[in-house]
Amino acid sequence: MRRLKEFLIEKLILLSGITVIVFVVLIFVFLLKEGVAFFKEVPLSDFLGGKYWYPISEPPRFGILPLILGSLLVTLGATVFAVITSICAAFYIAEVAPPRVRDVLKTGIEILASIPSVVLGFVGMVTLVPWVKSAFHVPTGLTALSGAIMLGFMAMPTIISISEDALAAVPRHFKEGSIALGATRWQTMYRVTIHAAKPGIFAASMLGIGRVIGETMAVMMITGNAAVIPRTFLMPVRTLTATIAAEMGEVVHGSTHYQSLFAIGIILFLMTFVVNVTADYFLHRARD
Amino acid sequence: MKRIMTVCLFFLGLAGAVAAQGELSGTIQIKGSDTMVNLGQAWAEAYSKAHPGVSVAVTGGGSGTGFSALIGGTCDIAETSRTIKEKEVALAQQKGFTPVEFKVAMDGLAVVVHPDNPVDGLTIDQLADIFTGRITNWREVGGKDLPIVLLSREINSGTHIYFKEHVLRKGRSDIFDEFSPMALLMPSSQAIAEETAQNENAIGYYGMGYVSPAQKALAVAKDAESDYVRPDVADVVSGRYPISRPLLMYTPGEPAGAVKAFLDFVLSPEGQRIVEKVDFVPIRPAAE
Numbered sequence: 082m083r084r085l086k087e088f089l090i091e092k093l094i095l096l097s098g099i100t101v102i103v104f105v106v107l108i109f110v111f112l113l114k115e116g117v118a119f120f121k122e123v124p125l126s127d128f129l130g131g132k133y134w135y136p137i138s139e140p141p142r143f144g145i146l147p148l149i150l151g152s153l154l155v156t157l158g159a160t161v162f163a164v165i166t167s168i169c170a171a172f173y174i175a176e177v178a179p180p181r182v183r184d185v186l187k188t189g190i191e192i193l194a195s196i197p198s199v200v201l202g203f204v205g206m207v208t209l210v211p212w213v214k215s216a217f218h219v220p221t222g223l224t225a226l227s228g229a230i231m232l233g234f235m236a237m238p239t240i241i242s243i244s245e246d247a248l249a250a251v252p253r254h255f256k257e258g259s260i261a262l263g264a265t266r267w268q269t270m271y272r273v274t275i276h277a278a279k280p281g282i283f284a285a286s287m288l289g290i291g292r293v294i295g296e297t298m299a300v301m302m303i304t305g306n307a308a309v310i311p312r313t314f315l316m317p318v319r320t321l322t323a324t325i326a327a328e329m330g331e332v333v334h335g336s337t338h339y340q341s342l343f344a345i346g347i348i349l350f351l352m353t354f355v356v357n358v359t360a361d362y363f364l365h366r367a368r369d
Numbered sequence: 370m371k372r373i374m375t376v377c378l379f380f381l382g383l384a385g386a387v388a389a390q391g392e393l394s395g396t397i398q399i400k401g402s403d404t405m406v407n408l409g410q411a412w413a414e415a416y417s418k419a420h421p422g423v424s425v426a427v428t429g430g431g432s433g434t435g436f437s438a439l440i441g442g443t444c445d446i447a448e449t450s451r452t453i454k455e456k457e458v459a460l461a462q463q464k465g466f467t468p469v470e471f472k473v474a475m476d477g478l479a480v481v482v483h484p485d486n487p488v489d490g491l492t493i494d495q496l497a498d499i500f501t502g503r504i505t506n507w508r509e510v511g512g513k514d515l516p517i518v519l520l521s522r523e524i525n526s527g528t529h530i531y532f533k534e535h536v537l538r539k540g541r542s543d544i545f546d547e548f549s550p551m552a553l554l555m556p557s558s559q560a561i562a563e564e565t566a567q568n569e570n571a572i573g574y575y576g577m578g579y580v581s582p583a584q585k586a587l588a589v590a591k592d593a594e595s596d597y598v599r600p601d602v603a604d605v606v607s608g609r610y611p612i613s614r615p616l617l618m619y620t621p622g623e624p625a626g627a628v629k630a631f632l633d634f635v636l637s638p639e640g641q642r643i644v645e646k647v648d649f650v651p652i653r654p655a656a657e
Contacts, residue, residue, distance in 0.1 A: 135547055137524050147550075206560075211567050220516040220570045223553055302560065305553040306523075317553050327523045327556055 109350065116347045119143075119340035128344065134308040134319070136328070136338040143341050147308045149348070151225070151318030154311050155300060158229025159293045163236040164286045168275075170237070171244035171282075176270060187242075194238030202299030205231040210303055219315045223305030226314040231299050236289035243288060247281020248274060280363045287360030291353050297322040321349050393627045394422035401435020401448035404531060405616055408474065409448050411643045416634050423627045439468060439619055445628050447619040450476065466622040473635050475650035477605035477613035478532060479577040481562070481584040483569040488512040490588035490597035493611060496536050499572060502549030507570070519552035520561045520573030528558075528648065532574055536612060558648065574612075576648040577605065605650055616649060 120128070123143050131144015174186050205227060214222030251274050259269040275282070297320075305317025306327065325342050399409050406429040413425035427448075430438075435447035440460050453468055461468050480496060482488060488511055491499070498504040500519055508514045522529040529548075538544040555561045558575035565571045566583035577600045580586045588597035591611045604610040624632055634640050641651035 133550065135524075137530075138547060139545075206563065210564075214568065221518040221553065221564070221568055223564065301556055306555065307551055307553045309550045317551075319554070327554065 112343055112346050112350060116340060116343035119337060119344040122337050123341070128341075129348075132310060134324070136341060141337065143337075145321070145324075145345060145348070147310045148319055148321050148324055148345070150310055151304070151308075152294060152320040152322070152349075152352075154225045154314065154318055155228045155232060155304060155320055156290060156293050158225060158314055159232035159236055160286065160290050162229060162233035163240055163289055163293075166233070167237050167240035167285070167289070168244055168282060170241050171248055172270060172275075174241070175245045175248035176266075176274065190238050190241050193234065198235060198296060199298040199302075201231055201235060202302035205299060205303045213315075217315050221305065221317065223303060223317050224315050225304060225311055225318040228300045228304035228318070228320075229314065231303055232293045232296055235296060235299065236293050239292055240285045240289040243285035244278070244282045247278040247285065250281065251277040280366045284360045284364040287356055287363065291356045291360065294353050294356065295322060295349070297326045301326055321345050325349075393420045393630055395424075395627050397423060397425045397446065397628055397631055398438075398444040399425065399427045399446045399448055400430060400438040400444040402432045402450045402616070403429040404450050404476065405448040408616070408644065408647045408649060411647050412631070412635055412640060415639070415643060416631055419634070420627070420630065423631075425631065436619070439621055440464060442621070445620065446631070448473075449617050449619065450614055452615075452617065453619060461621065468619045468621060469623055471618045471620070471632055471636070472615050472652055473618050473632075474616040474641075474644040474652060475605050475613060476531065476616055477577050477600055477602075477610060477650045478528065478574050479580045479586040479600040480572065480574045480589060480612070481565050481580060481586050482572050483565060483567075484583070484585045485569055486512060486585060488587065489585075490590060492590045492593055492595075493536055493539060494592065496589070497539060497546065500532070500537055500548055500552065501546045502551055513569075515570050517572060518564075518568060518570040519549060520564055520571055521548055521552040521554055522558070522561070522575070523554050523556060528575060532612075535614075536574075577601070577650065602650065606652065613650070615652075 128143055128145060129149070130146055131142060132146050133142040133144045134147060135142045170186075170190075174183050178186060209227050209230060210222035212222065213219070213224060213227050217226075255273055255277055256269055259273045260266070264272065300320050301323035304320060304323065306319045306323055307317040308319040308324075309316065311318045325345055328338070329342055397413075399413070406427060409427040413427050417423065417425055432447075432449035432451050435444070435449045436453060436457050438444040439447040440457060442464070447468075453470065458468060480491065486507070488507065491510060495504065495510050499510070499517055500521070502519075504510060505517055506514065507517055521532070524530075533546075533548060534540065537546045537548065553564075555564065555573070558579045561573040561575050562579050562581065562584060565573050566581075577586070580600070586600055588599045589611050590597045595611075596609075598604050598610045600610050600613070605613040608615070618632065618635070620628060620632070636652075644651045
């Protein structure tokens with residue numbers, strides 16, 4: 082009896098594991114099914130390399146190069162901002178902070194993670210956007226930089242908590258050995274601990290990036306959504322996600338425009354897939 | 370006893386209502402203007418709730434399609450954003466009926482800037498040059514030496530299309546101008562209003578309902594010789610304001626039965642509230 086129960090539980094867990102994978106595969110198949118028809122009408126090179134996004138004009142133009150570059154630019158900015166800040170924060174929490182401060186900080190970070198992105202976007206729109214405009218003397222504050230900073234905040238909780246775990250997992254005798262050899266605490270941190278925790282920190286950053294690429298609401302509200310090829314961080318950009326979100330609502334079902342949005346979905350899916358697989362690879366290396 | 374009477378009366382009333390609804394049945398075919406498809410559908414949905422026996426089908430295709438369907442007898446109501454041509458009336462009379470026109474809503478777009486912007490009025494030509502990116506500095510239209518930041522609605526918005534067709538292309542079919550790629554595509558009229566309120570460089574457009582003291586609505590002139598007219602309900606209704614037009618419905622002859630009930634509903638306060646909801650101007654200003 083007991084064995085049967087265990088057998089059932091085991092199979093149930095297996096089933097839920099498989100279900101998740103089946104869902105991912107189904108989502109991809111669905112994207113392909115809707116998106117592939119698009120490439121029969123518009124060649125891949127025009128899609129990926131085209132500089133103009135005028136999907137409802139006559140004739141329509143489906144160039145997503147500005148959108149890809151917009152997504153990459155915002156992601157890059159957010160990554161630089163979030164990774165640097167987060168690693169410092171993780172070090173402080175794991176190595177320096179007294180236990181009481183550590184608890185307060187950890188709670189605070191969890192709260193940051195729980196703020197809905199539309200709220201962050203709104204706050205960014207009324208506070209960050211005017212600030213960027215006056216601080217950099219640009220015509221509008223709706224720029225890639227505003228989006229990057231806001232998305233950075235969104236990625237931070239993920240990066241901080243996973244990096245902090247990685248730092249805490251560094252064996253104690255590494256640090257003790259370093260200090261015994263006469264290194265200061267600071268030297269120990271940036272010469273020993275960080276190297277031992279590197280794969281974990283890298284994985285944390287990749288997971289953070291994954292979240293940033295896929296984020297929609299906040300970027301749609303504060304990046305300006307102009308489909309131009311961005312030259313600096315102080316220009317408006319339009320991201321892949323914002324394009325899908327903004328246009329899906331009113332598109333004619335089955336039209337080329339509709340299919341093009343699914344094709345963008347495929348590109349986006351591939352991008353996050355690569356990022357997540359990379360993160361996974363490093364997480365495994367960190368554990369082995 | 371009295372209570373029983375009330376209950377009986379209630380059920381009698383209910384039965385009466387059911388019977389009254391039962392009288393209206395059949396289908397209403399509505400064809401025409403793409404701009405009005407959403408409006409027509411919103412009306413149809415609300416109307417079907419009140420009259421479940423009637424099914425209303427709304428399709429687009431353009432005002433011209435609407436008129437030819439009306440003349441061909443394949444629709445009960447043509448929704449159009451232009452008045453009927455004499456030639457079309459003649460064709461209808463050959464078929465034995467005279468189309469009847471109903472003004473059901475107005476479409477009026479305000480062009481807004483920051484209240485501190487010294488520019489008070491622009492001609493349609495200047496607006497076209499600004500939104501296509503030929504004019505990029507406020508100095509060129511009599512303002513300060515500041516760059517112009519273009520704010521537009523998303524490409525699927527009817528407002529975007531209307532502005533493109535009637536301002537950028539001046540209502541002509543031989544001009545193929547597009548919005549400058551530098552134009553920021555904002556997710557909502559509200560977002561345009563917010564950015565205009567805080568950015569002295571900005572120029573945007575949206576339904577006049579959104580104008581508040583935080584923005585300045587420009588007076589618009591058809592050409593350099595015409596009067597500059599500010600968008601207000603009276604001037605939109607009279608047609609003096611150049612970026613406005615009536616939205617019309619045509620029936621083949623005097624409407625009767627379900628079609629008449631539909632038009633009555635459209636012109637009722639409830640129907641006109643729906644007009645406001647989908648960003649058009651009601652023909653009668655709603656009581657506030």
